[in-house]
Amino acid sequence: MTNNSQITSASMAPGRHADQRIYIVVPAYNEAICIGQVVLDLKKYYDNIVVVDDGSNDLTSEEAAGAGAVVIKHGINRGQGASVQTGIRHSLKCGATIIVTFDGDGQHQSEDIDSLVEPIEDGRADVSIGSRFLGRTENMPLSRRLILKAGIIYTYILHGMKLTDTHNGIRAFSRTSAEKLNIKMDRMAHADEILDQVRQNKLRLVEVPVRVIYTDYSLNKGQNSWHLFSVVADYLMGKIFR
């Protein structure tokens, strides 16, 4: 694949983003199997893909670089929150105007990024988060659906924000809101921490419907339904023992 065809396809995608420098941050840990395809899908529409390899011991970095992403590798595994923060810092240094976070396990669809970027570009919002419940879902088991609903109530109690989807890794930030972020909760509780910081900084947040596809691969990867409880515990511990 030569450089020329990449530039062409990027500007043929929703071209109204032409005057925005959009950076896609993809945190990844041991995703060598699918990271290449994830990056290629993103490369169809966007030029700047930043894969943050969180200390993988497989070929995640090589696969991502081979597919055309800029790869930043943590020497040690520090957690998804830390990876996102690293990716954001790099993107800001490169002059990004809009920063998008995107999961590296293939659950998210690169076509959804457009609808996330739009409200920020229009100036209607500072931050946009994808929501599974506003959009369609495929293959989600019922037990998981119920636990996610419980998560919404928990979010309202803890953050004072009514959100239909609390822990969705696909988000977009304007440059100014990304600059205000400072994620210190390295592991899974960073999703809650981001919501807290959004509220603290009085940033305008909108939810956008997105598709999340649960393949056998991503379901097996360990984010089972009870994972949410350990995330809650992690978050509370972080808040108490700051």
Added chain:
Amino acid sequence: MLFQVIALLFVGILILLGYSAISRHWIRIKTGIIWLVFWAAGAFFILKVEMATNIANMLGVGRGADLLLYCAVLLFSLITFGLFIRIRRMDENITELIRQLALLEASLKKEETQGEYLEEGKGRSDPDAARIQTR
């Protein structure tokens, strides 16, 4: 009586350990002395439980042992809290170090490949040059 013997032996071992830690410079003298005094006080109250009970009564607590327990719990929760804070901050520092190292490596790699592209233009006769061009 038996408990007092065992407990005193234990405190004796602690004091020896504390002393050797100080002499090997594992901890500062000031810190070491504080702990030694603490353990010596523990030994004292194990021997003279009546003293603890007297103090306890003065403070309005029923038994000496109870008073010692309350003090120990408060002291240890203070120490534990301090440790949690320290560990949390160390964690954040480690992440920041890893982050800066990762960003530095990434920018060095970028400079490397850009350097190769530049040298390409100068007409290097390098067997790897052809590979670089097509990448």
